[in-house]
Structures are given as structure tokens and as C-alpha cells.
Amino acid sequence: MSLSVLIFLPLVYALIVWMMPNDRAVRYSSLGFSIFHLGYTLAFLGGFDSATASLQFVERVMWVKGAGIEYFLGMDGISLWLIVLSNFLVPLIVLGSWTSIEKKVGGFHVSLFLLQSTMLGTFLAMDAILFYTFFEASLIPMYFMVGIWGGENRIYASMKFFIYTMFGSLFMLLSIIALMFMTEDQLGAMSSNLLQFYKLQIPFVAGEFLSTQTLLFFGFAIAFAIKVPLFPFHTWLPDAHVQAPTPGSVILAGVMLKMGTYGFMRISLPLFPEATQYWGWVFLVLAVIGIIYGALVAMVQPDMKKLVAYSSVSHMGFVVMGLFAMNAEGLTGGLYQMLNHGVSTGALFLLVGMIYERTHSRKIEDYGGLAPAAPIFTIFFIIVTMSSIAVPMTNGFVGEFLIMLGTFLAYKPFVIFAVLGVVLAATYMLWMVKRVFFGPAGKIVTEWKDKNLDINPREIAVLTPLTILIFWMGIFPNHFLDFSKTSIDHLVKNKSQYFLTIEDAGKAPKGTYSQIGN
Amino acid sequence: MKTSFDLIDLFYISPIIVLFLVSLVPILSKVLNGNKEPSSFFSVFIPVCGGLAAAVLSVGASLYIMGDPNIKSSPLAFSGALIMDGIALWTSFLVSIILCVIILISKENPYTKGKQFSEYIFLLVNSAVGMMIVAWSNDLIVTFIGIEVMSLCLYILIALSNETRHSKEASIKYFILGSFASAIFLYGIALMYGTIGTTYIHEIVQGAREIISINRVFLIGTGMVALGFAFKVSLFPFFNWTPDVYQGSGTPLTTFMATGVKVVSFVAFLRFMTTDILGGVHSEAFITTLQWMAVLTIIVGNVAAILQDDLKRILAYSSVAHSGYLLIGVIVAGADGGQSIGASGVVFYLFAYAIMTLGAFAVVSVLEKDTDTPIKVDDLKGMSSRHPLLALAMCVFMLSLAGIPPTLGFFGKFYLFSAAIAEGFFWLAVWGVVGSVISVYYYLRPLVVMYMSDEAGAGIVDRTPATRFAIVIMALLVILIGLASEPFYMQMQASVLSLY
Amino acid sequence: MSNELLFAILLQAPLVGFVINGVRFQSKDYKFAGILACSAMAISFACSVILSSRLLSMDPANRHITSTLFDWISAGSFNAEVGFTVDAISAIMILVITGVGFLIHLFSVGYISHDERPSKYFAYLNFFVFNMLLLVLGDNLLVMFVGWEGVGLCSYLLIGFWFTDREKAAAGMKAFITNRIGDAGFLLGIFFLFMEFGTVNFQDLNALAPAASLLSWGEPLVLACLFLFIGACGKSAQIPLYVWLPDAMAGPTPVSALIHAATMVTAGVYMIVRLNSVFMAAPDVMMIIACVGAATALIAASIGVCQNDIKKVLAYSTVSQLGYMFLGVGVGAFMPAMFHLMTHAFFKALMFLGSGSVIHAMHEEQDIRKMGGLKKALPITSFTFTLGWLAIIGIPPFAGFFSKDEILWYSFASDRGAPFLWVIGVIAAGLTAFYMTRLMALTFWGKSRVPADVHPHESPATMTIPLIVLGVLSVVGGWIGIPHVIGAVLPGHPPNLLEGWLHYSVAKITLPQDAHVMEWILMGVSLSVAGLSAIFAYDSYVRNPDRPERLAKRYSRLHNLVYNKYFVDEIYFGRIINPLIEASKGLWVYIDVNFIDKATYQASGFVKSLGSSVRTLQNGNLQTYALYIALGAAIALSFIMG
């Protein structure tokens, strides 16, 4: 088991898929590869030691010696589930896009595997530059995915997505470079290793915006805030989501937004404890505004996909709020909500995509009375809706509950507003459900009177794992949280001077070494 | 006073000698053949071999210098006219390689193939000779001569291309403005010479800091020389010739200008700026001025490129913007002395920039069917389905130019911005970042039309195997060197250490 | 059988019923679905009885059975288990839920037989029972919250059961969202309690609650109680969140009986009784609860006077009766509140089912103005309905008399009570007697106003048997809690069994000793008010059917106000919901599209305009370029030279 293999195997898949003779072969082989990859990922789950907060499966090779950039991969409780989530969604996407992607099928799956590779890299990189590399590189396949297989306005949307996100991340690059020079000053050798970064003493002056730590903190924060996206940096999201093809939306919502929150969790919070403490209110305020604003705007959207997109703004606001609570409950909730959002919003996008594939309309007003026409679809949709609005026994509840609890213990007033978001979430989702599924038969249902609108077994196969996960994560959250508990407790306990160790070489595979640079 | 030169000096300049001799082969065979164009063995194969030989000799020279324990510092040749330091040899190596690629492209490009190809090769190779002289020169007057050799060849080459209207305009614009700037450059040399008594850079280094604070004529001389360089590397506000000339010239020549000329001019610029002239009392103002030039170059180059349709013009403006990024490195190097990471950043960036620009222009070249129709961005339409490999290569070049990791362009920017941050030029780095963001817009446009549009655009010209080969090689280099930038960067750093 | 197994069967029987019926949701086989659902309920009821009898045999001071399944959520210091407790309080609840639930399931078999989707209906119904059991059995706030939201979800699904009707779907949505507002408060309450005590377990919370009263509004505990009460308001339809319950009548009538009368809506009362020690520490909040309860009782009763839809009348009656219960818990009458909860479950379920029977007979007609004289056509329904009527207006010895009177006595006499609460309670009782009598009169008595094409007939046995059973319970259900003052004069001195049962489970409240005379007087007053009111109603609607119209004309403004339910829905929509939607549209159009997005556009527009100005400067003229060089050189050199 090697993390490098985990990251780069999708590239091999991409190459093989590229050489496949026809679309059918591409689809079947992609499905096979992605399921195999999921299995491979689960092997890591089996080998993961949840009792330690140290990095596991570490692989470490000097990449650019002069600048101290390393090829440094490691997994801990924070990244573990994001990896699993990413690899879990890919087979579903392959299966879900079986018929919806009609042109350039090979290219699509190549992009998908490239995207998978970069996503995994982002979550596993323990070197800032390596992280940045994957963080940025993930834009490219996503850009193609939106731009080639997207809707009418796809080029505008993909461009906006790319430029907007890149704008933020370049500031992160500058901050990383500045930190690298700080390692040279303070630790003797230049390094972009996150473990070395954690050791830095970054000067902080309370109240001064132009102090080193604050500037660096905001340098990172702007990159992550755009990626999340936090209000008011969310303007790329509705466009990208609406124009992206269904699989693109799923990956975008399911995994790519998590890169931002993961970045907060992995870099911003441990690296800049004072700044996080001092400026945390800014992000809490933005998160709360995002929660309510996203919900309110989602409520009045005429387009289903746009509604889901704005709901993402609201949900991700919760995640950020939980992270900035900086206690175990909030961080756990934030991490869990990342996974939940991946599952439930991913499923929502898949569902909207399925009906769109048939009717070519996402306008809510065109629907109405869909429930009798597509009963199985309706059942899945309502289950996912329940997850999205955090009804207990579904995954959404656990995450939002922990987030609000954590934030409540740290900053009471924000939660008073955040609970409004819970109410509004129910409002916009149920209103949409009511208008789409209930009531007398609408325009589309009338048009489709004689044809079957309901989903087929393939689509049921796509949705079933998600549904199972929704309940599993909702009823047995500890099955998941137990893996992350140690890491999060470690983060909370040592937040003022965070550190990470590398697990003993005994467990690490051959060819890796763990003592360099400490 | 030395009375003569050593044999070793001839060894050092052997790349030039080889190139000059090789340049005579096609034209001589043409003359001996009764004014008929020689076969491509003489006009392409031998010059390419010569170029490769020059590259090998450059490497050989550097190996010799490194291997000889008696050589303590970078050796001077011809009584100080040339310096054989790491950068010089790197650059001559790079120029040789660029030359080989340009020759290959030229044979397949409608602007340059055909009539008078042997004269073309003669001038092209000798232009490379001029470039090497610029890169090696240790004497401002030799720099001037080198620039003139290089430029005069290019003026003629541009005018020679098989297209009449734009190439003449480009040629005359380049010629007049180039001579104008040369005159200013030369005036600066004269003022410097008069006040410090020498034009040798290694001698200027010793006295510059002292004299620049007391003698304002020297200062104005340095200013003029710097502006002369600024023209050659097309910095704001001296960049205006660049888009016009790049657009009007035959694509291989544009490529040569965008890569070779820019590389050597920047190397000479770097040499000049690291002569401690920024260390004196007036350095504040000098540095500030240069900073503003860098910022404005980045902004102007990028914003102007956004609105263009002509692919060559886009690349021309992008080349202007890249000069701005490079100037950041030059400023850092100047402010901190030649051995800083600024200098190695510049050299690495030049290396990266040359490779990706070469590739991008080569793609333009394979699209050109005749000399009448300029290549618009929309002509790339549908390339992804008809020529997936070339489209992918173009994609790599564009992303690299935009600085997306893990391409070569990213590491170039990374080292440059690192240098700026390390020396406290934080806001320059921020402007560089802003520029990069703007640039993404126009770098992505080719990708948009290649991949996201279903219509068919201009076809690729058949029978351009060499160019295509070059494109693929460049794309591979962009990726591979991007992933393994370390050894290259270390080489650059080592070579920079010998820069005074 | 072990207790764990009993818990498992108790909970899982309805769950299994839900899953099986849910999987065959498209089946039209109502018999199979009904039998399955009913047997699930029967099994649950049996388990409940066994558990309760085991409780009965335990030491009264420590009467609870707990079973913990697994750790549910643990993060940081927070830990919540999936654990169940049955004790004196929850035993009453599970008996009511499964018992009444079983009867209602049985009734449903006949009621739903003609529907398209009986399996789905029974699946939802079973799922509701499962959630309700979670709610009452959960041994911590979080498990309770699971059930709390779960019943809300089922309520949503069942109200919108006939979702092709836009109104009904909207009613379901309204119910869910209004409940959500309460749930948000509930969550905040949980947070406050967790912050204060570090636990969410009921036993720990009740044990940790301070004995002294906390009077400051800044106390977390006080705020916790306030927010929990908001949660209760949402679920139990108290002012100002009661608006969903009348609309919820859009669902099938047995659903109204089960969810919106007998069980779910009483969850708020149950929750407060569960946390009685905690609430006792916050007397100010209890006063608020009592006032809100009293106000709800009065206002809902007054609205009920003018309703013409048989189910709406019952719905407002339910709201009003829930108000009584809150009045009870507000004044510390936890036992009477539970008592009333139970009796109310009997008679209100009875009346809803009876109304269902009527509606069934009338072919889905619900307007009481089109009924009348149904006594003959529907003898069993009519008879059992009469029992329910007597119970609700509080005629001794029917069930409602004992429980309602107990609450009124507490509200007057308890140290948390106040005479004005009693006055309001009595007025509400009078109004209740009036509108219920009116309902009886218009539906069953007097002349028939049934349209000619409708031929009402008595319902089948599956529907009448539950009516009969509930009718009996409405009569005898109150006898387990006969107040001491009455018990003392009755032959055989029947003890207050319920008080004995709940003795150790609820907090003690100080009542004046030896105030029997006062108690008798108050009882007499309330009884006579109810009786007179009932007689007046009978007189108005049976003897002089034109009198109500005259009165309505004379007091037209008042009538209009009451008839339109005080315009509360209109105010909510006009002042809150529609403005919110408009504001959201404004946010979207003005902030999102025209400000945030536009800023992006303008940034790129600015870059482009910059680009075009650069292009203008690049005019192609050689000498202009030379000028730029010269000018640039001049400026740069000037700068360099300082």
C-alpha cells in the first residue's frame, strides 16, 4: 500500500481509458477501475491506526532540495475520510454519467481520473508547495469538465471558475513562499514541509492588520475562502454548478469545495493560532451571513440546480463556522459536515441531473406533480432532501448538530443566527419539493404522460449507495468519527503550538524515511 | 597590456566559430551550384548539426572550466571582451538549441521556406552568433556590437520573408526603433565610459558604487544603458514595437525574437544591473523606477493581450508581460548583488520561458498554410479532435505560460516570486500575482476554442514533421523539467554564483 | 424476555412494519398492509403492557428500566448514547401511543380501503409510531430530538398524503417548517443545557438541576428552559406557532386522530414533564408557559366557536386542550397535565375517529352545515361521539372532568399559579362546552341538512370497534386519577392511582392543605359555566337555529374577527413570509446579481477597458512609438536622477 500509488494510479487508468477503442469499453473499464480504486482505498482504511494522531503511510522524498520542497505524503484522521469520499464518488459518477455524457466520452473519463488524482494529492500532500501544486492542478480537469461537457454558458462559467479560484490561490502561493523563508530564518534550512511550518513562531500583533501572522493568515484564508466558497466570494459557484455537467457538479460540490475547508483545517488553524483566534470572528460572521444569505437566495431560485448551488453556500458556511469554533465538537462537526455535504449535495446534483437528462428542464415552474409520475425518484429525492436539511437519523443532522454545539460553546450569538439557517434550509428544500413533486401535474409531467419518467435500475444503483451512506452516517456516526477523533483531539489540544509527528518507520512501507528535516 | 590572445580563447569562442563556418555552408553551396537553392542537407541538416555542435562545445567549455582546478573565477577571453561564466555558457547552449529548432521550423514555414533560404539560414545563424556575443560579452561596447549583429541580421531576415506587406512594416519599425534605442544605449555607454574610464563590466563593478554617488553623469549614463536594454527586452514604455514586429514577422523569426533575443538581452541586462550600480546613494530612485516599469509592464502586457484575436499578437503581449516578471528578478538581483536568488530565478525563468514560448509559437507555425492569413485564436477550433497530441501540447504550453503547477512555468514564477519575497519586494510579487490572474484569461482562450468548441477551424499544414516533433519535445520538456526542476535550478544557481 | 429484547421488539415492530410496507409502497393490497401494520402495533402494545407491568412491580422510588444500545455521537466532551428508558412518565406515553395507536391503525384499515396507496399510508403510520416511541423512550435529549424531528417528518408526509392537492402539500410543508422553528429552539435549549451541565441525559439533568429557583434571565438554565419551551410550542401548537395544526387537518382523519390529537402534539407537554426538575428551577419561564397555555386555550377555543369544518373545530379544540396542558405544566401541575394528556388522547382520538366515520359516511364532506340529524344514520358513531363530547366538556364522571378540573385547581391554588389563570381556564372551558355542543347539535342532532344524493351509513366494524373501545376509555379513563377531594366522598374511597404512579417522577408542588371547600366551590363554578354554556349552545342550535345568525349579525365585527381566526395566517403571510420572500428576491437580484456578481464583471470590465486603452495607444505609428520611447526615457531618467 502506497499513497503514491493511490494518487497516481488514476493517471494510469486515464491512459488506459484514453486508448480504449469505443465508448462502451471506456465506460466499463472506467467503472471497473474506479471500483477497484475504491477497494484499494478501503484497504488503507483497514490499515489505518486510529489510535495515533501521527501521519501514517508516510512517503517522503526530497523534491527540490534548494528550496526544501519535498514530495511528502501522509494520511491522518483529518484527510482519511476525504480520501474515501473522493474515491467513493468516482464510481458513482462514472455510473451516473453512463448516458448523460454523450460526446468525447473518453476525454471525459480521462478528465475524471485526472481530477481524482489531483484531489487525492491535495488531501494527502503534507508539503505546502506540493499541496499548492495539486490544489491548482485540480482546476485544469475541472475546467475542462465544465467547459467541454457543460451547459449553454459553459465557457463563461468555466473561465470564471478558473480565474476566480486561481486569484485566491496565488495569494496562498505568496504566503507559502514567505513561510518558507521564515523556516530558513528560524529553523536553519528552507523548507516547505508543513511539519516544519507548524514549528514556526510567527510574530503576531493583535489589532494590527499588517502584522506578519495576520497577513499570512489572510493570504491563505482568501484562497480557501474562495474555494469554499465563503460569502461574498461565492459568485463563481452558482455559475459553475449550473453550467457544469452533472458529474462535474457532483465532484465540485462533493470534493473540490472541501479543499478549501480542508485547507483551513490543515493549514490556517494550526499554523496561525493567534490570528485564527483574533480574526476568527470575521470568518464566523461571513459564515453566518453565508448560511442565511445562501438559504434565502436559494429559496427564490427558479432553477433547481441553482437552488442546490446556493444551498451549498449555506452548507459550507456551516462547515466554516464549525472549524472556526476551534473546539473538538466544532472541528469534528465541520469535518463530518464536509463528508455529509459531499454525499447529500452530490446526491442532489445526481438527482437533478437524472431528471434533467430526461426532460431537459431544470425550471421548477415546469414541474409539479412529479411524484406520481416518478415514485422511486421521488423517494430518493425526499430521502436526500431530508439529509440535506439535517433531519436526525440522516448524516446531515450529526454534522450540523456538532457544528452548532461547538460554535455554541465558543461563540453563542452566532448560533442563534445559524439555527435560522436550519429553518430556512427546510423552507427552501421543502418548498422546492412541494413545487416539483406535489400538486397537480405540471407542464412536463403532462407532456410525459405516456412515457416513463422514473429512474432506471442503473440510476437506482447509483443512488442506493448514497442513500445507505446517508443513513449509515446518520445512525452510526461513530463508525466514522472514531477514525478522526485522535487527530482532532490532538489539533484542539495543541492548537497554540501544533505539531505533527510521523508514525514509526516500522509501519511505513519500504523506501520511505521519516527522520529527515525534523 | 596583453599583446595577443591565447588558444584557449579560441576554444571558448568555438561555438561562434562553428556557427559562423556552418552558416557559410548553404550560401557557398548555393554560389557554387550556380545560384540554385542547395538541398536541405546543406541548408538544414548541416546548420542543425552546427547548432548542436555549438551546444556541445558550450557544455564542453563549461565542463573544461569546472574541471580545471587552476581556474578560480570565471575566465575572461580576448583581453576581457568576453566572460565565460556559467550564465554565458548556459545561454549559449540555450541559444544553440533554440537555433536548431528555429531552423527546423523555418524549413516548414511558408514565410521562410522557398526562395533565398540559404541566405536566410546564413543570416539566421549569424544572428545566433550575435546573440552569443551579447550573452558572453564583458565589455559594453562588445555588447553593443553583439546586439547590432543580432539585430541587423533580424532586420534583414524580417524584410526577407516571403510576405511583403506586414514584414516590411515590421522590419522598418523594428529597424528605426531599434537603431533609435541603440543610439540612446550607445550614448549611455559613452557617458559611462567617460566618467569611469572603462567599458569592462568587471572594472565597472569595482568603481560603480563609489562613482555613482558622486558623479551624476555616470548615473545618467547607467540610466540610458538600462533604458536601452529595456527596449531590447520590451519593457514598458518601450514595448510598443514588440506586438507589431512579432505579428508582422514570419513566425520562425518571431519565435527567434521572442526566445533568443529576449534571453540574451535579459542576460546582458542582468549582467549590467548586477554591476553594483544599484548599490549607491541614488539606488532608491533607480530601483523605484525599475519597479514601476516592472509593474506597468506586467499590467500593460497582460491587459492588452486580453483583447487580441491574432494568436501571434497575443503571444507578443504575453511576452511583454513575461518581461515584466523577469524584471522583478533583475531588480532583486540588482538590489542584492549578482549571487542572489534573484539572478538564478531570472536565468531559470528565461530557460523556462524559452522552452514554452518556442513550443507555443511552433504550434502557430504548423497552422500557417500561407503568408496571407494570420492565425487567429479561432483557427484552433476543433484541434482537440483532429490533432489531439498537438492540442494537448498547446494546452501544456498555455498552462505553463499561465504558471499553473506542476508545469515549468509555475516553477519559473515560483523562483522569481520567491526571490522577490526574500528580498522584501513583496508588493512586486503581489503585482506579479495580479498579472498572472489576468493572464489566465487569454491563456485559456486557446484551450476554450480547442476543446470546448465543436466547429472546425483551420487545418494543420501537412508535412511539418520536424515542427511537430519539436512541439512534442518541448511539451515533454515543460512537463518533465517542471516535475524535476531541482537539478536544473541547481545548475542555474551554480552558474549564477560565478556572476561577479 | 429480557428488558433489552422487549425494548427491541417494542421499537422494531413498527419499524419492520414500515420497512415492509414501505418496500411494497405501490401495492394496493390494503388488507395485507393493514394487518401487518396492526399486528406490529399489537406487538408493540403488548410489549408496552409487559414493560409497564414490570415497572409496576418495581420499587416506586426507583422505577425505571434502561437499555443502552450504542454510543451515537461522541466528539470532544460531548457524548450521546442511543439509550432508552421507560419509567413512570414514559410508561403512560407508550401505553397511550401503542394502545390508541393500535385502535387508530385498526380504524384506518376500513378508512383507507378505497385509497390508491394503502401500503404507503400504513408505512408512514408505522414509521410515525416508531419515531414517537423514540421520542418518549429516549433517555437523553438527543434521542428525543431524533424522535421529535422524526414525528415531524411523518406528520409532514401524512398531512401531504394526498399531495396532488396543492393545498394539502402546502399544509404539510407549513407543518414541517413551523415545527422546524420550534426545533431550532429545542436545539438551542439542548446547547444551553449541555453547556451548563455537560450532559444531555434526562436522569443526570434532573439530578443536577438546582433545587433553588433561578430568577436571572442570564442564567443558561433559564434560557435553556425558554428555548425548550419554544420547541414545545412548535410541536404542541401553542401561540404563536399553532397555525400549522388546523391546516394539518388536510391529512387523512385517522392521522389527525393519532398524530394531531393523541400523541405527537402532546410531545411538548411530555418533554416539559420529563425535564420537570429543570423547569422547576426557572419559575419565570414556567409563568410564561402557563400564560401562553392559558392564552392558547382561550383563543383557540374562541376560534373553534365559529368553525364550520368538523375537523377544524376539533383541531382548534385540540389546540385549546393543549393549552390546558401547558397551563398545567406551567403551574407545576405535572401529574394533572399528564393525566389530561392521557384522557385527551382517549376522547380526542375518539372524536377524530368519529368525525372520520362521519366524513366517510358523508363521502368526504366535512362541512357541518351540510350535516345534521346523523344520529339515526350513524348510531354507534353518534353514541360514542356523545361520550367524547361529555368527556371534553368536563361532565362528571367522564374522563375529561377529572383531569381538567385538576389542572384548573392547580392553576388557582398552586404556588406557581394565579387566580387569573383559573379565570381564563374557566372561560375557555365554557367556550369549549359551547362549541362542542354546537358541533354535536349541527352534526348529529336537529334536522338533517344532508344533500339528497348522499346516503350516510354506518361504518364497518373495523371502524366502529375502535370507536367503542375509545368511548369506554373516555368514560372510565378518568377514574385512575380521581382527586382526593372527590375520592373522599365516593364510596370505597378510590385512591388517586395516577398520582401514586407518578409520585417519584415529578417535582412536588406546594398546594394549600385543607382547602377542600374552596376546591369544591371552584369545581362547581367551572362545572356550572360549562353546563350553562352547553345548554345555551343546545338551545341556540337545536331549538332556535336562527339565533346564531342573529347574534353574528349583531356582533358582526367580532364574529368576523373570530370567524377569520383573528387573521393570524394573513398576518404571518403578509407581514413575515411574503416580505421574507420578497427580501430574498431582492437579495438575489440586488446583492448577488447586481452587486457581488457585478463587481466581478466590473473588475473584468475594468481590465478590458484598460486593455482597450492600451490598444488605442498602440496606434501603429512608428513615430508615436518613438515618442513613447523618448517620453519614457525622459520620465524614467528624471526619476532616476531624482
Next chain:
Amino acid sequence: MLTVDFVNIGLNHYLILSAIVFVIGMLTVLLRRNLIVMLMGIELMLNAVNITFVAFSHYNQLVNGQVMVFFVMTIAAAEAGVGLAICVSIFKRFKEVNISLFENLRG
């Protein structure tokens, strides 16, 4: 203090002379529209530089300056040759050597 000694001719006088000639050459390039006259302007500028070199060389007793003047002259001649050759080719094509012809590459 701007004090100029008008009587005793020294280095400064020659430098000022060369500066004036240089600027006249510059203005010729900037203002004249005939390509050949612009070329003449460039020649003037180079001549001005030559005056500077020679003056410095004379007053500092450095002969190197004269070598440079020699080189500059050669280069100036070469430039003139190339420039005139391009002009000729343009004339052949356009029958005109005015720069107003050349505004096609722009924007």
C-alpha cells in the same frame, strides 16, 4: 550653481555640443516622416555619441574611446546600408518611403 565658463573651452563644452546634436538627431527621428531622413537623424545621433567619445578620450587621455568611435562608425555605416536596402525594397513595393504607409500593424 549653474556657472558656465564660456571662454575656456573644456570637456563640458564638447559634451553639451554632443548633447545638442544628439537631441537634434532625436527630433529628426521623431518629427520627420521620410524614412531616409529618419535614418539621417539616427546618423546624427551616432555622430553626437562619437563627439562624446572623442571628447572624453581626449580630455581623459584614453585611447580606447577612439577605438570605440571607430567601431561605432563601422556600425553606423552598416546600419545605413541595411536601412537603405530596406528602404529600397520598400520603395520598389510602395513607390513611397513615408512612414504614413506603415500603420497596418496596430492595436
Next chain:
Amino acid sequence: MAGDSILFYALSFLIIYFALGVLMNPNPIKAAFNLVLAMVGVAGVFFHLQSGFLGGVQLAVYAGAVMVLFVMVLMIFDLKKERDAFSQGFLGNIGKLLAAGIVVSLVINNVILSSDLQLATSNAAKAESGRDTTKILADLIFTEYVFAFEVLGILLLLVAIGAVSISRIKGGTHADS
């Protein structure tokens, strides 16, 4: 050194007068003649500064060969009356004058401000006062500056071949402009 001054001023006047002639004279041929005379003046300055060899070269190469080239080309073109001799645009011209003025005034100002431009010491080749420098010049060209000298040789070859090949291009295929 009154004679010295007078000679300097006379030469300066000549050079500047004819230089201005180049600038001002709308007829290219007359401008060319003015340029010849200005160059003769420059040669005079060289002689005056004891650089006889350079003065000779100036006369021969510049005033002779190069100018003949110019005049010949002009004759071939037969540009008697030129359209738009001067660039138009008031603002632009003001800008041009201003820019040139600023550059020259910067130089002149600083030259005047720097009182002592003579170098104290230098390790470069020195000319002894009064002696003709031609021999030293020759020495330098073939020793220290041999590389530059050889390169200039190549340059001339390039220019020769280049000029020939340019002149060989046909008029072009595009009919209109």
C-alpha cells in the same frame, strides 16, 4: 586659448546649424546635403581634439561613402516634393519636443553640475599629450579589441549579403496597399 574657443564655437555653430538643417529642411536631398556638412563639422571637431585619424575616417567613410549612398538612394527615388514632411498632431509634437528637451536638459544640467569630469587614474591605454594617437589606436584594435574588430568584419559581410538579398526581392505579389 582664445583661438581654441573661437574654433570650437565656429565648429559648433556649423554642426548645429546643419544639423538643424537636416531636421528642418523638407526636401530630403537638401537634408542630406546638410547632413554632409554637419559631418564635416564633426570631422573638424575630431581634428580639433587631436584625433586626426578618426577625423579622416569620418570624412572618408561618413561624409564620403555613406552620404553618397544616401544621396544615391534619394536620387533613385526622385523624391522632389514630399508629402507630409513633418509629423502632424500638435499635442504629439509638443510631447516630442518636450521629451527630447527633457533628455537633453538632463544631460546638460548634469554635465554642468559635475565640475570635475576628468579622471584621476585609469588603467586603460593612455595617450601622451600631443602625440598622434593613430599608432596606439592600431595597437589596440589588433590586440585588446581584436575580437570586436573581427566581429565587425563578420557584420560587414552580413550586411553585404543581406543588402544584396533584400534587393533581390521582387516587388511583391499584393497589388494594392
